[in-house]
Amino acid sequence: MNKQQKEEYMKKYKMLKEQGVPFFPDIVFKDAVVWLAVFLLMSALAIFVGVHMEGKANPNDASYIPRPEWYFLFLYQYLKYWPGSLEPIAATVIPGIAILFLLFLPFYDTNPKRHPLNRPVATTIMTLVVIAMVVLTYVSVVTEAKPTKTAAAGQTKAEIIKTGKALFEKNCAGCHGPDGKGVKGVTHLPLNSDDFLNTRTDDVIHNIISAGQPSVGMQAFGAANGGPLSDEQIDAIIAYMRSWQEGGAAQATPTPSAAKKFDPADYYKKNCAVCHGANAEGKGSFPALDKAATEHDLYFNTIMNGKGAMPSYKNKLTKDQINQIIDWLAHK
Numbered sequence: 001m002n003k004q005q006k007e008e009y010m011k012k013y014k015m016l017k018e019q020g021v022p023f024f025p026d027i028v029f030k031d032a033v034v035w036l037a038v039f040l041l042m043s044a045l046a047i048f049v050g051v052h053m054e055g056k057a058n059p060n061d062a063s064y065i066p067r068p069e070w071y072f073l074f075l076y077q078y079l080k081y082w083p084g085s086l087e088p089i090a091a092t093v094i095p096g097i098a099i100l101f102l103l104f105l106p107f108y109d110t111n112p113k114r115h116p117l118n119r120p121v122a123t124t125i126m127t128l129v130v131i132a133m134v135v136l137t138y139v140s141v142v143t144e145a146k147p148t149k150t151a152a153a154g155q156t157k158a159e160i161i162k163t164g165k166a167l168f169e170k171n172c173a174g175c176h177g178p179d180g181k182g183v184k185g186v187t188h189l190p191l192n193s194d195d196f197l198n199t200r201t202d203d204v205i206h207n208i209i210s211a212g213q214p215s216v217g218m219q220a221f222g223a224a225n226g227g228p229l230s231d232e233q234i235d236a237i238i239a240y241m242r243s244w245q246e247g248g249a250a251q252a253t254p255t256p257s258a259a260k261k262f263d264p265a266d267y268y269k270k271n272c273a274v275c276h277g278a279n280a281e282g283k284g285s286f287p288a289l290d291k292a293a294t295e296h297d298l299y300f301n302t303i304m305n306g307k308g309a310m311p312s313y314k315n316k317l318t319k320d321q322i323n324q325i326i327d328w329l330a331h332k
């Protein structure tokens with residue numbers, strides 16, 4: 001800035017100062033109003049729209065691909081171009097230098113001109129940065145790895161069960177019997193019992209098969225634990241084990257008996273009595289089911305969606321069957 005420019009600038013500055021409003025309280029007040037509006041908008045979004053949550057973190061799920069939020073994708077993509085050993089430099093030193101560069105801008109850039117076209121260097125650099133951000137975000141989105149689907153995409157349930165059956169016969173039947181009944185002298189607990197299947201979620205069974213229970217003679221089968229089975233294969237085995245519950249041992253096709261009329265009393269005895277007692281009288285921390293006559297909706301929701309230790313029957317019972325069970329509970 002030369003002397004003449006400086007005088008011109010001071011003149012303009014004085015003029016603007018006379019016409020203008022003070023920063024405090026005028027500008028501060030305007031700012032506060034805008035931020036209050038933004039705050040209310042965010043609060044309303046949080047309360048009425050909410051954010052979709054993913055499932056609880058599961059350290060056994062090797063197929064999960066963690067991704068940053070979209071506005072960080074460009075940084076994430078930029079990091080991919082660096083070899084791992086240089087990552088600290090790429091992640092901290094380079095962005096740090098860029099920030100310092102901006103921080104000291106007023107000291108090395110004293111150009112009095114303000115229009116972008118009069119500041120070619122700054123304008124060019126910033127344009128390139130913005131283009132790079134857009135391009136990197138785009139590249140990151142289109143090259144996003146798709147998670148390997150646990151239920152091997154495209155396979156029908158029957159196919160998965162068939163795969164699981166073959167794997168079970170090869171890996172597990174020696175100790176657990178071909179249909180999970182158990183083998184005398186080797187295993188004690190029949191895997192095909194409702195007692196076992198109803199009291200463990202798929203995740204729990206997955207963990208047992210993957211990590212094993214070395215103290216009782218059950219080895220680890222998961223690839224993550226040095227075993228021969230992938231997560232998909234373990235899930236196929238679990239699908240096969242679940243099929244025992246649906247149509248009797250080892251049957252993927254319904255037998256005439258499974259197709260016969262639904263009997264709520266019988267279903268209750270086989271599936272619910274373990275926890276709620278033979279007469280629905282309750283057992284320890286499992287509640288008695290004696291309010292069926294007055295609490296139909298609550299009961300329906302609990303059976304449909306599960307609650308705490310109560311499993312969900314969404315995939316096992318139709319709505320009509322659930323109603324029949326509640327009806328039966330109310331009148332027995």
Ligand code: HEC
Nearest residue numbers: 171172175186187188189205208209216217218219221237
């Ligand atoms: C070398 C014998 C052996 C083999 C092979 C074996 N298991 Fe086991 N497994 C056991 C023993 C012993 C237990 C302890 C429970 C028992 O004694 O019934 C057990 C327990 C389990 C449990 C937990 C039961 C509970 O009470 O929580 C599951 C689930 C299971 N096995 C599934 C499998 C599956 C699936 C395979 C095949 C991939 C398999 N096992 C292969 C011996 C074996």
Ligand code: HEC
Nearest residue numbers: 198199271272275286287299302303307308309310311325
């Ligand atoms: C693994 C054990 C288990 C099995 C099996 C089970 N339940 Fe439950 N059930 C529970 C537990 C625990 C609760 C209490 C849940 C809570 O309030 O957190 C519950 C709650 C309920 C309730 C709500 C009772 C109330 O007063 O709120 C109903 C209804 C119910 N179960 C029906 C059934 C039916 C019908 C079946 C069989 C199709 C069944 N349950 C199988 C454990 C089980």
